[in-house]
Each structure stands twice: as structure tokens, then as C-alpha cells.
Amino acid sequence: MxxxxxxxxxxxxxxxxxxxxxxxxxxxxxxxxxxxxxxxxxxxxxxxxxxxxxxxxxxxxxxxxxxxxxxxxxxxxxxxxxxxxxxxxxxxxxxxxxxxxxxxxxxxxxxxxxxxxxxxxxxxxxxxxxxxxxxxxxxxxxxxxxxxxxxxxxxxxxxxxxxxxxxxxxxxxxxxxxxxxxDRTQDEVRVSQQRAEYTYRLGVGGAAAKEIRVFGLADWLVTRFAASRRDLVDRRLHATxxxxxxxxxxxxxxxxxxxxxxxxxxxxxxxxxxxxxxxxxxxxxxxxxxxxxxxxxxxxxxxxxxxxxxxxxxxxxxxxxGALPSGTADAEGLPVREIRFADVRFSYPGQDREVLAGLDLVIPAGTSLAVVGLNGEGKTTLIKLLCRLYDPTSGRILVDGRDIREFDITSWRRRLTAVFQDFARYELSMRDNVAPLGAPDEVVRAALADADAVDLRSLDTVLAPGYDDGTDLSGGQWQRVAIARALAAVRQGAGVVILDEPTAQLDVRGEAEIFDRVLAATRDCTTLLISHRFSTVRNADRICVLADGRVAELGTHDQLMALGGSYRLMFDMQASRFDRQGSHGAHH
Incomplete structure (x- = not known):
């Protein structure tokens, strides 16, 4: 009732x-x-x-x-x-x-x-x-x-x-x-409904469309949908x-x-x-x-x-x-000296495993730091904590000596800009994609120029093929737009730049060109870069290797190569792969 x-x-x-x-x-x-x-x-x-x-x-x-x-x-x-x-x-x-x-x-x-x-x-x-x-x-x-x-x-x-x-x-x-x-509150009825809905969306959406066709999964998918819907109906009728x-x-x-x-x-x-x-x-x-x-x-x-x-x-x-408490301090102009992770530990809700297990790391203001490591070592989690999308389970993140939780969340986030690995593709105009909250056209055009994306489309073109006069972009072009969005925020006052695999959909030459442009546009900012491509990583002021939720190695590219540890091993493995690909291409 x-x-x-x-x-x-x-x-x-x-x-x-x-x-x-x-x-x-x-x-x-x-x-x-x-x-x-x-x-x-x-x-x-x-x-x-x-x-x-x-x-x-x-x-x-x-x-x-x-x-x-x-x-x-x-x-x-x-x-x-x-x-x-x-x-x-x-x-x-x-x-x-x-x-x-x-x-x-x-x-x-x-x-x-x-x-x-x-x-x-x-x-x-x-x-x-x-x-x-x-x-x-x-x-x-x-x-x-x-x-x-x-x-x-x-x-x-x-x-x-x-x-x-x-x-x-x-x-x-x-x-x-x-x-x-x-009785639709029973767990088995709810699970059956979720399975039916998932299978249906898998078929009518575009995310899995290529694999469904390449692997010949259409009949398999329809059969599974029919079976799951039949199971759902049977469970509902059983309750009647x-x-x-x-x-x-x-x-x-x-x-x-x-x-x-x-x-x-x-x-x-x-x-x-x-x-x-x-x-x-x-x-x-x-x-x-x-x-x-x-x-x-x-x-x-x-x-x-x-x-x-x-x-x-x-x-x-x-x-x-999703609730996070907000402080009241103003973060305008920060950081001046540094961002410090002090014995930071973090586990995702409902999980026992610590993704970060006593992380100690200092990022001097105005410098660039690249973070590398194997998958699951906490690189993206570090970014989420810095953006205050989560709070540490224990430990503190300090900005010029003050706990990040003391700052008003909105005020702190105004100091941040980011290119996330799963960046958003807004079905809006080019102008609104680069500056969703608005910016002068000269700022938008300058950001697109910094991202080498000035020749993609006009500012008023809608980036969605289903609209009148709309168009779509390739993965690499979309990535340039996402980078331009971050650089437009820098031109509007952001001082901390987060780059999570910012050039993953670009080729090696395009990656090198874009990253040089990004470093030039953010030279006065504190930049945190996550990338699996060491040709990009080596250009950062310092490089941090994460392992088991802690800092395993820290230094410049030359220092870490001389150390001969994990970084040297990963760098050499990737370099040898590129050498083999290059010699293979030359042979042909």
C-alpha cells in the first residue's frame, strides 16, 4: 500500500x-x-x-x-x-x-x-x-x-x-x-528483466553492432532475447x-x-x-x-x-x-607550490581490495607528471580522487598544504580541466562541444588551433549525423575536439590539466604533434598525464611508476632508464615492438 x-x-x-x-x-x-x-x-x-x-x-x-x-x-x-x-x-x-x-x-x-x-x-x-x-x-x-x-x-x-x-x-x-x-520485487524476476533488457539494447544499439555482424551473432542474440523474455513472462505468470x-x-x-x-x-x-x-x-x-x-x-x-x-x-x-561533503575555502589561483598525495588509501565501495595502498606523491606546481603502470594499478583512480569524484578511504590530498576537502568542490573543479579516456561526445555544435558553458569564439578557435583541429568543421556544425546538416567525426577527430575542450578551459583560467590517455585514438605521428602542442599550451599549468605510450610519457618533467597502489619509481625519463627498473623494462618492450613493426614495414 x-x-x-x-x-x-x-x-x-x-x-x-x-x-x-x-x-x-x-x-x-x-x-x-x-x-x-x-x-x-x-x-x-x-x-x-x-x-x-x-x-x-x-x-x-x-x-x-x-x-x-x-x-x-x-x-x-x-x-x-x-x-x-x-x-x-x-x-x-x-x-x-x-x-x-x-x-x-x-x-x-x-x-x-x-x-x-x-x-x-x-x-x-x-x-x-x-x-x-x-x-x-x-x-x-x-x-x-x-x-x-x-x-x-x-x-x-x-x-x-x-x-x-x-x-x-x-x-x-x-x-x-x-x-x-x-510480484516484481523478487530478485529472480528483477534479474530476468535486466537480462532481457540488456540483450535487447545490445541488438538495437550501436556499441556491439560490428561484432554482432562479424562474429555472426544475430541469431544467437535474438534467441537469447526470446529466451530471456520468455523466462521473464513465465516468472511473472508464476506469481499469478x-x-x-x-x-x-x-x-x-x-x-x-x-x-x-x-x-x-x-x-x-x-x-x-x-x-x-x-x-x-x-x-x-x-x-x-x-x-x-x-x-x-x-x-x-x-x-x-x-x-x-x-x-x-x-x-x-x-x-x-554519491554524496560528498563540500568545504567552503576558495581554490582560486591554486596550486601555487604543489599537490601532495599523503599516505592515500582507497577502495571502491563494496570492494575489499585497495586500489591505492599508501600512495605518497608530490606534484610541484607548474610541472608535468606522467603516471604509468600496468592496468589496474590505480592510475585512473588517482585522477578520480584529484577531481574529488571520490574521497580517499584514508590519507589526504593536499593542495599547498590544505586538505582538498576543505575547498568548495565547485571552486576546486574550476581549477581543473581534463581529457578523460572515455570523454563525452556531445551531439551539439562544434562551439558547444569545445565550450559547453560558453566562451568567446576567439577562445574556441584558439583551443581548436592548439589541438590541431581548426579544419574539422565550422563552429556551428552539429556533430551528429542524425541532425539536419549534422556530421560525424572519426575517433581521432573526436579526440582532438576533447583536447580542445580542455585547452579552452585552460584559456579560461584552469590551472591543473589532467590527461588520461589523451591521444589513444591517434597514430604515433599525430600523437607526438598533438602532445607537443598540449605541453606548449599548458606550460604554465600543473599537468598530470596518464598514457601507455612511452614516446609521449618521456616528454614529461617527471615520470611516476605505480605498482601495488604505491609509487614504485619516480624521476625523469633519463633517471628511470638509468635505474633499469620497471620503467626501463616497459619502455624497452614497447620500443622493440615499434622497431619490429618498422623493420617489417621496410622489408615490405
């Missing part, structure tokens, strides 16, 4: 006036049949007595027309309200996903299930869209109100009549409650059980109650205590009371309430998981 209360409480968020109109139309829809029954009874009585029929006929006609137009109006209002509620919930989910200063809520496996259901709540994968659901829900509620109002008419027959027939029809909800229960004994009991109660009631109506009519019009009213009321059993909280309401509850649950969870 709490889910249902939360669902109905959300409706006014879409549009309070529409929600009020929807409820009024639901009540009106339930009252109209009872009013029509009374009007027909009055008309029959007037015919029997020979009275003037015009008032009764007009009333019947008005109620008949009202009944005809009510359904389409309620349907339209419900569809409009459903769209608005969905929009409000999507907005709440978007705010909940973007408001936390950290990213743990978006990367946590524990929150992934709720977030997946919440994100797709109105796509039709987990039930009808709200614009359709509200029509089905309204239909069930109208039937319930109709049954209740028809039952109340029986007070005109006898005080006990509505109590007996109302209790009989209402008992079906209790006796047969398991036959209409769709009709037990014979409660069904027989419900039928017996209904037969006895209706037999008593219709017998009493016949008795009263035979004795002349009710006329033909009253017989018609009470007979229709007795029949209409059955709608109590068929109306009410139907499957669409349960599904919609589950989906809305998933959004609200994800909203609450993300607010907690």
Missing part, C-alpha cells in the same frame, strides 16, 4: 490541475451509471403513471451523452497527465543522477539494478508507459466507484441490502488477492496464482448474496411496496455492484507503482551513495 500511496502522491507533480481533473473525472465516471439508473427508473415510473415524460427523457438523454463523452475525455486527460508525470519523474531522476558531487552512485554495482529500472520506467520494457497506464488505472477506479455508488442505491430497498451485496463482492478482492499479485478453494468460496458467497437480494426485490415488488421504476433501479444497482470486484487496483497500477517506486528508490539511493 505504501507504493500505491507514493504513486498517487506523485501525480500532482506532473500537473496539479490535470491531476485534480483526472480524479474528478474518475469520480464522475463512477457516479454517472448510478445517476443513469435512477433516471431510467424515474422514466419508467412516469410511463407507468402516465406523467409528463419530457423532464425524465431530457435527464436520461443528458446523462447518456455525458456517459459517451466522458470516456474519451478521461482518456485524453490521463494520457496528458501520464506524459507530464513521466517528464517530472525523468527530471527528478536526472537531478538525482547529476546532483551528487561524486560518481559512486553511477558506478556502484549495488545501485545498478534500481538505476536500470528507474531509467527505463517509461520505455514500455517494464510495463505500459504512464500515458497508457493512467487510462487503465482510471478504468479500474471508475469501475470501483461505479460499484460502490450502485451499492449505495440499495439503501432505498433496505438497510441490510447494500451491506450484504457490497461485502460479498468486496470479499473477492481478499479471497482472490493472490490471483492478481504480480488462482487457487481453487478460494475461487469456489468466492462463488458460493456471491451466489448466496445475490439470491437473497434478488429474492427480496421480487418479494417487495410482488407485495406492491416498490413500483416498476424502483424495481429497475434496484435490479441495475444489484448488477452494478458486481463492478466492485472487477474494479479497483489492477495490474497496471501495480506495475506503474513499482516503476515509480524504483525511481524514488533510486533517487534516495543516489543521494546517499
Amino acid at each position: 505504501q507504493k500505491l500511496r507514493r504513486f498517487f502522491a506523485v501525480l500532482p507533480e506532473g500537473d496539479r490541475a490535470l491531476a485534480t481533473a483526472w480524479w474528478c473525472l474518475v469520480l464522475l465516471g463512477g457516479l454517472l451509471p448510478a445517476a443513469f439508473s435512477v433516471a431510467v427508473g424515474v422514466l419508467l415510473t412516469a410511463i407507468h403513471r402516465g406523467d409528463d415524460l419530457r423532464p425524465a427523457l431530457v435527464t436520461v438523454g443528458v446523462l447518456f451523452v455525458a456517459g459517451l463523452v466522458h470516456a474519451p475525455i478521461l482518456s485524453q486527460v490521463g494520457a496528458n497527465l501520464g506524459d507530464r508525470v513521466a517528464m517530472a519523474l525523468h527530471r527528478r531522476l536526472l537531478v538525482a543522477a547529476t546532483a551528487p558531487q561524486g560518481v559512486a552512485h553511477l558506478e556502484s554495482p549495488e545501485d545498478a539494478g534500481d538505476l536500470a529500472v528507474a531509467r527505463d520506467f517509461d520505455t514500455g520494457m517494464s510495463g505500459p508507459q504512464l500515458s497508457l497506464s493512467l487510462g487503465i488505472i482510471a478504468g479500474g477506479l471508475v469501475l470501483l466507484v461505479t460499484g460502490a455508488t450502485q451499492t449505495l442505491l440499495l439503501f432505498g430497498l433496505s438497510w441490510w441490502a447494500p451491506l450484504v451485496i457490497g461485502a460479498a463482492w468486496a470479499s473477492t478482492h481478499l479471497l482472490l488477492r493472490e490471483s492478481t499479485s504480480w 496464482r488462482v487457487r481453487q478453494r478460494p475461487l469456489r468460496g468466492a462463488l458460493l458467497i456471491l451466489l448466496l448474496a445475490n439470491a437473497v437480494l434478488f429474492g427480496w426485490i421480487a418479494r417487495e415488488a410482488g407485495a406492491g411496496r416498490i413500483d416498476i421504476g424502483q424495481v429497475a433501479v434496484f435490479a441495475q444497482a444489484a448488477i452494478g455492484a458486481s463492478l466492485i470486484a472487477f474494479g479497483g487496483f489492477n495490474w497496471a497500477l501495480v506495475r506503474a507503482a513499482d516503476n515509480v517506486d524504483a525511481v524514488l528508490r533510486a533517487e534516495r539511493g543516489m543521494a546517499v551513495t
Whole structure:
């Protein structure tokens, strides 16, 4: 019941006036049949007595027309309200996903299930869209109100009549409650739904399109989708059980109650205590009371309430998981001296393994530091901590001697700019890709020039092939745009530059040219570079080798080569591979 209360409480968020109109139309829809029954009874009585029929006929006609137009109006209002509620919930989910200063809520496996259901709540994968659901829900509620109002008419027959027939029809909800229960909160049902949705998106999306075709996986994918959807349907149907004994009991109660009631109506009519019009009213009321059993909280309401509850649950969870406290100090102009990682330890939420295990590292202000190491040694984690996307499990990150947590997060992030390995490709204009929050055109053009991307497209070209006059870029061209975005931020005041595999999609020659340009454009900044290409790494002022979550080696390229340790081994291995490739190309 709490889910249902939360669902109905959300409706006014879409549009309070529409929600009020929807409820009024639901009540009106339930009252109209009872009013029509009374009007027909009055008309029959007037015919029997020979009275003037015009008032009764007009009333019947008005109620008949009202009944005809009510359904389409309620349907339209419900569809409009459903769209608005969905929009409000999507907005709440978007705010909940973007408001936390950290990213743990978006990367946590524990929150992934709720977030997946919440994100797709109105796509039709987990039930009808709200614009359709509200029509089905309204239909069930109208039937319930109709049954209740028809039952109340029986007070005109006898005080006990509505109590007996109302209790009989209402008992079906209790006796047969398991036959209409769709238990979608069970873990196996949720897992089955996630598998079906994942397989579906894998086929209709573009991420795996090449491999699906190259490896001939189309039939395999369709078969897996059909099997997972069939499993989901079977699990849902398994939760819908009709037990014979409660069904027989419900039928017996209904037969006895209706037999008593219709017998009493016949008795009263035979004795002349009710006329033909009253017989018609009470007979229709007795029949209409059955709608109590068929109306009410139907499957669409349960599904919609589950989906809305998933959004609200994800909203609450993300607010907690992704929350990071913000300090109040201003980070303007920092760092002046250094950035220091002091005995920093970090484990991702829900994991025991320490990615960083007592990291001590100093980055002097205005210098460049390259960080290398094997995969999983904490290079990207170091960046996340510096950006305050997470906080260390223990230890401190100090900027000119002050804990980074003392600074206002927004103020500190204004000092940062980054090219992430998984950088965003915005379906916006070139101008908005380089400077999403705006910048003078001369800044945008200068940043594109620094990234060797001036000849890609005009500033107003939309970088998305699906738009009018839109276009797409190659992977290497997109990477230059991402670099230009970071360099535009430098021209607008950022003093710390983070480069996570900034040239991974460029060839060796293009990488060398771009990196020289980046170093020139950021020569007054504190630059942190992560790269697997040692031809790029060697140009940094210092190089740090991470191993087991700690600094294993630190120095200039020449110093580390002379040391003959891990860096020398990795450098020589990569250099020999390039030498073999070069000699192989020369041979051919």
C-alpha cells in the first residue's frame, strides 16, 4: 500500500490541475451509471403513471451523452497527465543522477539494478508507459466507484441490502488477492528483466553492432532475447496464482448474496411496496455492484507503482551513495607550490581490495607528471580522487598544504580541466562541444588551433549525423575536439590539466604533434598525464611508476632508464615492438 500511496502522491507533480481533473473525472465516471439508473427508473415510473415524460427523457438523454463523452475525455486527460508525470519523474531522476558531487552512485554495482529500472520506467520494457497506464488505472477506479455508488442505491430497498451485496463482492478482492499479485520485487524476476533488457539494447544499439555482424551473432542474440523474455513472462505468470478453494468460496458467497437480494426485490415488488421504476433501479444497482470486484487496483497500477517506486528508490539511493561533503575555502589561483598525495588509501565501495595502498606523491606546481603502470594499478583512480569524484578511504590530498576537502568542490573543479579516456561526445555544435558553458569564439578557435583541429568543421556544425546538416567525426577527430575542450578551459583560467590517455585514438605521428602542442599550451599549468605510450610519457618533467597502489619509481625519463627498473623494462618492450613493426614495414 505504501507504493500505491507514493504513486498517487506523485501525480500532482506532473500537473496539479490535470491531476485534480483526472480524479474528478474518475469520480464522475463512477457516479454517472448510478445517476443513469435512477433516471431510467424515474422514466419508467412516469410511463407507468402516465406523467409528463419530457423532464425524465431530457435527464436520461443528458446523462447518456455525458456517459459517451466522458470516456474519451478521461482518456485524453490521463494520457496528458501520464506524459507530464513521466517528464517530472525523468527530471527528478536526472537531478538525482547529476546532483551528487561524486560518481559512486553511477558506478556502484549495488545501485545498478534500481538505476536500470528507474531509467527505463517509461520505455514500455517494464510495463505500459504512464500515458497508457493512467487510462487503465482510471478504468479500474471508475469501475470501483461505479460499484460502490450502485451499492449505495440499495439503501432505498433496505438497510441490510447494500451491506450484504457490497461485502460479498468486496470479499473477492481478499479471497482472490493472490490471483492478481504480480510480484516484481523478487530478485529472480528483477534479474530476468535486466537480462532481457540488456540483450535487447545490445541488438538495437550501436556499441556491439560490428561484432554482432562479424562474429555472426544475430541469431544467437535474438534467441537469447526470446529466451530471456520468455523466462521473464513465465516468472511473472508464476506469481499469478488462482487457487481453487478460494475461487469456489468466492462463488458460493456471491451466489448466496445475490439470491437473497434478488429474492427480496421480487418479494417487495410482488407485495406492491416498490413500483416498476424502483424495481429497475434496484435490479441495475444489484448488477452494478458486481463492478466492485472487477474494479479497483489492477495490474497496471501495480506495475506503474513499482516503476515509480524504483525511481524514488533510486533517487534516495543516489543521494546517499554519491554524496560528498563540500568545504567552503576558495581554490582560486591554486596550486601555487604543489599537490601532495599523503599516505592515500582507497577502495571502491563494496570492494575489499585497495586500489591505492599508501600512495605518497608530490606534484610541484607548474610541472608535468606522467603516471604509468600496468592496468589496474590505480592510475585512473588517482585522477578520480584529484577531481574529488571520490574521497580517499584514508590519507589526504593536499593542495599547498590544505586538505582538498576543505575547498568548495565547485571552486576546486574550476581549477581543473581534463581529457578523460572515455570523454563525452556531445551531439551539439562544434562551439558547444569545445565550450559547453560558453566562451568567446576567439577562445574556441584558439583551443581548436592548439589541438590541431581548426579544419574539422565550422563552429556551428552539429556533430551528429542524425541532425539536419549534422556530421560525424572519426575517433581521432573526436579526440582532438576533447583536447580542445580542455585547452579552452585552460584559456579560461584552469590551472591543473589532467590527461588520461589523451591521444589513444591517434597514430604515433599525430600523437607526438598533438602532445607537443598540449605541453606548449599548458606550460604554465600543473599537468598530470596518464598514457601507455612511452614516446609521449618521456616528454614529461617527471615520470611516476605505480605498482601495488604505491609509487614504485619516480624521476625523469633519463633517471628511470638509468635505474633499469620497471620503467626501463616497459619502455624497452614497447620500443622493440615499434622497431619490429618498422623493420617489417621496410622489408615490405
